[in-house]
Amino acid sequence: MAARIYQPAKTAMQSGPARTLEWVLEYEPEAPREIDPLMGWTSSSDMKSQVRLTFATKDEAIAYAERNGIAYRLAEATPRASVRKSYSDNFRFGRKGAWTH
Numbered sequence: 614m615a616a617r618i619y620q621p622a623k624t625a626m627q628s629g630p631a632r633t634l635e636w637v638l639e640y641e642p643e644a645p646r647e648i649d650p651l652m653g654w655t656s657s658s659d660m661k662s663q664v665r666l667t668f669a670t671k672d673e674a675i676a677y678a679e680r681n682g683i684a685y686r687l688a689e690a691t692p693r694a695s696v697r698k699s700y701s702d703n704f705r706f707g708r709k710g711a712w713t714h
Contacts, residue, residue, distance in 0.1 A: 614661060615641045618674045619688035636674045638666040638685070 618638050623630070640661040648655055668674040671687075678685040702708070 614643060615684045615686060616678060617641060617686050617688060618671070618678065620671075620690045622690070636668045636671050638668065638674050638678060638683075640664055641686075 616638050617640075618636060620636055621633055623633050627633075640659075642657065642662050643659045644657060646655045646657045666674075666677070668677065675685070675687070677683075
């Protein structure tokens with residue numbers, strides 16, 4: 614079973630870089646998820662889908678996968694450009710876009 618090694622992206626509710634600097638090893642799903650006919654919940658018989666290992670560096674994650682004989686796929690993230698904007702930029706002279714109330 615193959616695993617995926619990646620750095621998670623920020624969620625929509627995050628402003629800082631918390632939990633995005635670590636590397637994650639997750640197994641690829643072996644079986645598709647099924648819908649329970651009684652309750653309507655989605656479930657899976659794949660136990661490895663519950664395993665999520667975190668590492669401080671990419672090299673540690675790769676070393677763990679190679680040491681345990683796990684086939685892996687490395688997903689490199691493209692770095693995001695940081696946006697430096699302050700509240701006063703909304704009211705500055707020469708602002709792009711029309712000011713509306």
